[in-house]
Amino acid sequence: MRNRLVEPDMWGSLRASAIRGRDGTAERRAVVVPVGSFDRRAVLAAQYALTIPAQTRRAIHVIDDESAADELARGWMDSNLGMPLEMLSTQSTVSNSVATFARGLLSQGCGHVVIVMGRRVPGWSWQSCLHSHAADRIVDEVSGIPGVLTSVITVGTPVRQRSRVA
Numbered sequence: 001m002r003n004r005l006v007e008p009d010m011w012g013s014l015r016a017s018a019i020r021g022r023d024g025t026a027e028r029r030a031v032v033v034p035v036g037s038f039d040r041r042a043v044l045a046a047q048y049a050l051t052i053p054a055q056t057r058r059a060i061h062v063i064d065d066e067s068a069a070d071e072l073a074r075g076w077m078d079s080n081l082g083m084p085l086e087m088l089s090t091q092s093t094v095s096n097s098v099a100t101f102a103r104g105l106l107s108q109g110c111g112h113v114v115i116v117m118g119r120r121v122p123g124w125s126w127q128s129c130l131h132s133h134a135a136d137r138i139v140d141e142v143s144g145i146p147g148v149l150t151s152v153i154t155v156g157t158p159v160r161q162r163s164r165v166a
Helices: 008-019 041-047 066-079 094-106 127-132 132-144
Strands: 027-033 056-063 083-090 112-121 148-156
Touching: 027 041, 027 094, 041 056, 041 112, 041 148, 056 066, 056 094, 066 083, 083 094, 094 112, 094 132, 112 132, 132 148
Parallel strands: 027 056, 027 112, 056 083, 112 148
Antiparallel strands: none
């Protein structure tokens, strides 16, 4: 099975078989939510991941900053999102670490792995340079791994209106 980038509006056509597990694969499915920081992207991705039938669900964070990881862990535990957060030491990059984690699940007998993550869409085009594009890099990294599906939840950033002074 080739890897797919699936936007939320496309899930309707995939739910019937591959995602909903009517083919008997839900018992062998793992759902993984890579989390960089505790924000709206993480919450929406985790909530969506809980709707996918699976044997295993895990949120993962690749540690690149100990204090940020501690803050994320506190926020995650306080939110009670319904899935454990696993801290991973970094491989060479975050995307490589996520790919290695997915390969590990497949080697442990998972039929396939669904990676659900949030992507921030900037309100203005110039804001694009302010974001790391981690979701895009993860999709690129896992695209060659048979048995891995990706779902990217698009989260918009609010556009602030300038107040006019009369």
